[in-house]
Amino acid sequence: MGNQLALRVFYIIxxxxxxxxxxxxxxxxxxxxxxxxxxxxxxxSLRILIGFGGQISIGHAGFWAxxxxxxxxxxxxxxMPFVVGVFFGGIVAAVFGxxxxxxxxxxxxxxxxxxxxxFALFVQQGLFEWESLTGGRHGLYxxxxxIAGILxxxxxxxxxFLLPLVILFGWITENFRKSHTGxxxxxxxxxxxxxxxxxxxxxxxxxxxxxVSAFYTGVSGALYAHLIGYxxxxxxxxxxxxxxxxxxxxxxLDSSLGPILGAVFLTLAPEVFRGLKSxxxxxxxxxxxxxMRFLPGGxxxxxxxxxxxxxxxxxxxx
Amino acid sequence: xxxxxxxxxxxxxLSMYFRxxxxxxxxxxxxxxxxxxxxxxxxxxxxxxLLNCLTRVYYPQAGRVFxxxxxxxxxxxxxxAELGICRTFQNLELFKEATVHENLLxxxxxxxQSNLVADLFGFPATRRKFAKARKEVDSVIDQTGLNPYAHxxxxxxxxGVQKTVELARALAGQPQLLLLxxxxxxxxxxxxxxxxxxxxxxxxxxxxxxxxIEHDMRLIMNICDQIIVLDHGEKICEGPPSKVRTDxxxxxxxxxxxxxxx
Numbered sequence: 339m340g341n342q343l344a345l346r347v348f349y350i351i352x353x354x355x356x357x358x359x360x361x362x363x364x365x366x367x368x369x370x371x372x373x374x375x376x377x378x379x380x381x382x383s384l385r386i387l388i389g390f391g392g393q394i395s396i397g398h399a400g401f402w403a404x405x406x407x408x409x410x411x412x413x414x415x416x417x418m419p420f421v422v423g424v425f426f427g428g429i430v431a432a433v434f435g436x437x438x439x440x441x442x443x444x445x446x447x448x449x450x451x452x453x454x455x456x457f458a459l460f461v462q463q464g465l466f467e468w469e470s471l472t473g474g475r476h477g478l479y480x481x482x483x484x485i486a487g488i489l490x491x492x493x494x495x496x497x498x499f500l501l502p503l504v505i506l507f508g509w510i511t512e513n514f515r516k517s518h519t520g521x522x523x524x525x526x527x528x529x530x531x532x533x534x535x536x537x538x539x540x541x542x543x544x545x546x547x548x549x550v551s552a553f554y555t556g557v558s559g560a561l562y563a564h565l566i567g568y569x570x571x572x573x574x575x576x577x578x579x580x581x582x583x584x585x586x587x588x589x590x591l592d593s594s595l596g597p598i599l600g601a602v603f604l605t606l607a608p609e610v611f612r613g614l615k616s617x618x619x620x621x622x623x624x625x626x627x628x629x630m631r632f633l634p635g636g637x638x639x640x641x642x643x644x645x646x647x648x649x650x651x652x653x654x655x656x
Numbered sequence: 657x658x659x660x661x662x663x664x665x666x667x668x669x670l671s672m673y674f675r676x677x678x679x680x681x682x683x684x685x686x687x688x689x690x691x692x693x694x695x696x697x698x699x700x701x702x703x704x705x706l707l708n709c710l711t712r713v714y715y716p717q718a719g720r721v722f723x724x725x726x727x728x729x730x731x732x733x734x735x736x737a738e739l740g741i742c743r744t745f746q747n748l749e750l751f752k753e754a755t756v757h758e759n760l761l762x763x764x765x766x767x768x769q770s771n772l773v774a775d776l777f778g779f780p781a782t783r784r785k786f787a788k789a790r791k792e793v794d795s796v797i798d799q800t801g802l803n804p805y806a807h808x809x810x811x812x813x814x815x816g817v818q819k820t821v822e823l824a825r826a827l828a829g830q831p832q833l834l835l836l837x838x839x840x841x842x843x844x845x846x847x848x849x850x851x852x853x854x855x856x857x858x859x860x861x862x863x864x865x866x867x868x869i870e871h872d873m874r875l876i877m878n879i880c881d882q883i884i885v886l887d888h889g890e891k892i893c894e895g896p897p898s899k900v901r902t903d904x905x906x907x908x909x910x911x912x913x914x915x916x917x918x
Contacts (some may be wrong), residue, residue: 371703510776517775517782518765525751527763532749535711536829537737537766 345640349595356376356602368493369565372597374605374621375500380582381589381597383554384509389591390520391547392527396579397454400438401431401552403574405559407465407472407572410480420483424560431556432549439548443541448528453602458579466571477570480563496565499550503561506552512594519546584626590636599637660710663722663835664689664865670719672889678718679705681889688736688833692859692866694876696884696900698909703869704746706886707835710734710867711743723833737766737902740832744822744839746869756802756821759810760793763825793828800824800854804855806890815842836868840875848872877901885909910916 387393388449408430409423418426432455441453447530465472472478480607483490483499490496502511514520522543525533534540563569607625611618633639659773665687672680680702695703708714712733721728723739731739742763751759769822770791774782778908782828797806800820810821819839826834840848840854852875859863868889876883876897883900885893887909893900 513776513778516786518768518770519773519775520784521758521762521765521771522770524754528751528753529749531713532745532751532825533762534733535713535737535743536763536825537734538762539732539734635766 342450345638346595347572349599349638352604353595353598357501359558361494368497368607369489370605371497372493372500372565374601375497375504375600376558376565377582377585377604378597379503379507379554379558379561381586381600382507383551383558384582384586385591385597386511386554387547387551388586389596390515391523391544391551392453392549393544393547394447395551396451396482396576396583397438397456397458397461398551398555398582399574399576399578400454400458401434401555402578402582403465403571404431404434405556405560406480406563406569407478408556408562409560410478411471411508413481413564414478419485420564424557424564427563428553428557428562431559434552435552436547438547439545442544442548444503455579458574458576462574462576465574472569472571474571477568480567480569482567492517493565497506500561507557508594508597511567511597514550519543522548527576528638537609581622586636588625588629588636590638592635593638594639595645596636602636664724666720666722666730667706667710668720668722669678670706670709670716670721672702672716678709678889680709680719682719682887683886683891684719685891685894687825687833687865687867687885688867690859690863691852691881692855692868692879694880695869695884695886696865696871696873696876696883697892700888701909702889703886704837705889707743707837707869710835710852711741734766737831740830741835742826742829742831742833743835744819744826746837746838746841748818748822750810750818750822751826753809755807755809756808756813756824757790757793757797759821759825760796760828761789762839763828764789764792764796764830767830772807773825792830796828799819800827819843823854831864834866836870837865838869838871840870842871843872848875851875855879 346575357371360367363370380402384395384398387395405427407532409420409427412418412423412426438454438457442450445453466474467621468474469476483496485499490499522533522538525536525538526540526543530540566573585600585604586596587600588603590596607617609652611621614621630635663686663727667686668672668684670680670683671678683702683706695706698704705714709716710728713733715729723741726739728736728739728741729915754762768785771781773779800818800823802817802824805817805821810818813821819842823836823839840851841849853865855868856879859866880897883893883895883897884891885900885903885906892904892905892909895903
């Protein structure tokens with residue numbers, strides 16, 4: 339327990355230091371920070387769905403794309419304010435989340451993974467083909483975010499908006515864990531029969547988990563759209579879904595720090611391993627496998643490994 | 657057939673087949689409020705199947721179940737507890753990675769309104785709800801003597817304590833009818849006596865009606881007001897312990913043909 343606490347403190351200090359470094363790190367540092375914050379929301383989304391709900395999704399690129407395009411189109415075509423676009427990006431994604439919950443009521447594991455995968459492909463192809471609305475192959479230009487007439491011109495200013503928003507979502511995520519639905523999902527994950535005979539409505543709570551998760555990812559996609567400024571269906575490939583999953587697992591699904599740690603990894607790894615070019619994917623793959631094998635609780639659980647390692651050493655000495 | 661208000665639990669011609677195997681065949685009985693009723697019979701007699709039908713884990717092919725006038729079989733599995741029917745399982749179905757306290761909290765949550773928005777934003781209503789639920793859980797923990805384990809993970813506890821946790825979780829639902837599937841299995845004689853004492857108290861102090869499956873005949877004969885005997889999915893005998901004990905059909909079912917002659 340002591341180790342776990344020490345590690346938490348270490349991570350929190352590390353994350354804060356990193357935030358400050360990136361905030362002062364000029365344009366590029368701020369862009370990286372914005373990216374981290376946007377990914378953190380996806381990490382929280384997967385913490386809710388996989389960590390709390392025990393469900394799997396390799397379709398989150400689909401929700402991300404829906405959020406991004408919804409917000410982009412509302413702002414570009416209807417002239418809606420940026421904040422409204424982001425909110426509806428989440429709402430529309432949540433509606434699709436309800437559809438994706440349908441297969442989860444019947445199937446689990448591999449089959450659910452395939453169903454969610456199909457959803458991501460469907461969304462990507464749909465956006466590509468619907469050229470009159472989304473611009474299809476030409477893509478869609480999205481303006482910089484603007485709040486109450488103030489243009490968030492630089493990523494530095496955007497970060498001042500993103501940071502409190504991500505903290506708010508983090509707080510809501512932890513409330514979700516302690517909520518009625520959070521307890522119900524935990525129960526369903528451990529014994530579906532006992533949970534249901536104790537009056538827990540499986541259908542209801544699975545829908546909630548998928549919809550809330552999709553909402554987070556939709557909001558993240560919308561924020562990403564305004565950060566990048568240009569949307570193309572190339573941005574929302576299956577590879578993105580897999581990166582999200584990798585990020586969530588490496589960060590740790592059982593810890594409130596997991597999402598931010600995973601997001602830092604997903605954002606900074608390409609910077610660190612830039613020299614490897616396309617061999618980068620090998621690094622992700624190997625990291626993921628090592629993580630699943632030796633660190634199933636992700637980076638956030640590193641203390642358990644260190645702790646038990648020290649424990650064995652002590653035992654050997656005596 | 658009609659059913660009056662006074663009928664607590666009424667089971668009519670319940671039949672359940674698994675690919676031609678008759679797990680239950682036209683089983684009917686009445687259970688009065690405030691009784692302790694034993695459900696006994698050799699292995700494979702259909703006892704657990706009956707409990708699973710009552711809680712809608714299974715949906716029987718034929719028959720009806722009424723509880724306080726409610727049609728039990730017309731409800732989905734998660735709407736049985738709200739009628740006041742809670743149960744335990746033969747092979748423990750606990751929330752193993754959660755603490756004892758969390759297990760009981762989950763067991764009583766259905767009695768509280770779920771409000772997602774209030775929960776997510778930590779509204780006072782949510783805090784009041786969980787404070788009330790925790791208080792109720794604490795009192796059940798006191799009652800069942802689980803205090804020393806309250807904040808331990810269930811998976812780390814000895815088997816006997818886990819059984820008590822399951823009973824406590826069912827009690828957290830404040831049932832009128834408690835269904836127990838072999839509560840004394842794996843217990844030593846002393847624990848079994850304590851269990852008998854607790855069940856009597858539940859009936860006496862909280863007026864909980866208990867239907868229990870059990871192989872421990874001493875326990876059954878000791879605490880039951882009524883006993884129902886199943887064999888091969890059929891009810892072969894029903895009555896007070898004194899009657900069941902001497903019933904030739906029951907003896908035959910347990911000991912075989914020769915036993916009844918002996």
